[in-house]
Amino acid sequence: MKSLGSIRRSFAPWTDPSAKPYISFRNVTKKFGTFVAVDDLSLDIYHREFFALLGASGCGKSTLLRMLAGFEQPTSGEIILDGVNMAGTPPYRRPVNMMFQSYALFPHMTVEKNIAFGLKQDGMPKNEIAERVAQMLKLVKLEKFATRKPHQLSGGQRQRVALARSLAKRPKVLLLDEPLGALDKKLREETQFELMDLQQDLGLTFVIVTHDQEEAMTMADRIAVMSAGKVNQVATPAEIYEAPNSRFVADFIGDVNIFDGLVTSSENGMLDIAVGEGFTIRTPIGNMDVRGASRGFVIRPEKIRVSREAPANAGINSARGEMWDMAYLGDMTVYFVKLPNGQTVRASSLNAQRSVENPLGYDEDVWISFDGDAGVLLKD
């Protein structure tokens, strides 16, 4: 069975038309004065899903999260959570909890008291609070730090206290606003997997806001790529990466080459795009019969081969160029090949062997080539 990406997912309620969404944004618009932060946005998130809102700063992703938490009210449209319209429900009555980017730990309270805060607010009996706090401390491995104040903790420890505090009330949905932004790279990677395990174990719905695509790809079941208050694409990480639905998404996620050209023919289910002299792309037609139109073809660097010898059928899905630049990154090598039309093509190859016979050098004449189905045709 062929599928996009290298991971098989058993959890995919979004493919099931009878599945009921857990969180629904319906035509939600949020304006601050004349600025439109969220623009007529509709989005469904399913129970137990790890959902990521990904976008550059100012794209409206945080506003969306804050509307779900109840800190902002939509200007129009509605938000449904577990079958209940959230309009007019204040933050303290919503079955969601938020982990803040700055962690927002109460500086005048110990770790214990911070975690117990929400439980106490709910009037939980004292012995149950103590039990739950102990459980949360164990979950985030901070048992030894129970009586410390936030300023006596490291950044990573504070992050875990914030997580414990937001999980203590067993919310239906956990909202995470750039939760790992303040951690260093190594700790961030560790924490990503911890968060995933936690979400699996607790069976909760997580909605995370991030601008870090790697973070979103690592953790999320599905990603919504956002810009200018709108959702550009909602799909699994593999779909977003392998089949971006627009030039923006393709460009936003990962490194990419986009070849633009005129569609010259479409025969036998194949489409020819003339990119330049001696460079034609032949790709499966999909459902687009668009002779005479200008189209973009998106292909990722690791799907492009670089060689000295001309490939078979030279000129179709291959082009001649000059080695412009190279970078050895350890796990892979990145090549920048300049085509006669001036476009620089980025190609990367995995360094599966320690040593290479007669490696490619600067200013060499080389060929780039790829498979016709290794890329995606854009609608524009």
Place this chain on the structure above:
Amino acid sequence: MVRLVNGIFNRLVIAIPFGWLLIFFLVPFIIVMRISLSTTAIAMPPYTPVFDIAGGWEGIKDFLSQLSFDNFLYLTQDSLYLKAYISSVTIAFFSTLLTLLVGYPIAYAMAQAPRTIRPTLLMLVILPFWTSFLIRVYAWIAILKPEGFLNQILLYLGLIHEPLIILNTNVAVYIGIVYSYLPFMVLPLYSALEKLDGTLIEAAEDLGCTRFQAFWKVTFPLSLPGVVAGFLLVFIPATGEFVIPDLLGGSETLMIGKTLWAEFFSNRDWPVSSAVAIVLLLVLVIPIALFQNAQAKAQGE
């Protein structure tokens, strides 16, 4: 050589503030202390013994033997002084509490105001300082007196039928203190509240607090350093306040500042008034020192 110069420079940097404190605080304190241990006399200066360096070692011994704690004993014998201290501390305490009640909402509103208009608001709080303190207190006489602005307005509105007697009562003293010391309360409160991270309130709301609960559980505890600073800044000078009780208070308003003034200028009894001043200092300094010590300990934990 460089190290030596640096060493001298470092010592100098520390020495200058110490020297300042020594000359302007410790020396005057010692002079007042020394007068408080003397006996009143009709002379220039109006107390004995007078220190004479020409007397040599014997002179110093003679001088020291004449100093006594009689004035402090005298303060305990006449109940006027005890009453004045208690009344001063009580008036100062309650007027400080009132100042806090009035000042907190002002400081809170200022801290919540848009960033762009905050400097203007801050300016408005400090603005009264541009006018002389004495003139501002006199202005209150014009407002509070039986035929003053306040009574005229209330009579005109029909809220009262005969003028309220406010001037020359303790109420006028409270009004005067709250008005005069309000900026000293507002400024430290504002600086504490302004630093507060707004997301803490959101976090409290997220965890189940209403706005009001979030205020009492998060905002107020975190503004306590400002509350303490404002309280001390108002309470200390208010306890020794002389002008306000003298101008706005009546004959029954007993405050230590007034007593001290009377001792100095009416009785010309420098030693007893110095003793009054020393005791006032101790009354204020000891509890504050204990309090700050406790606070430092709490912060160290």
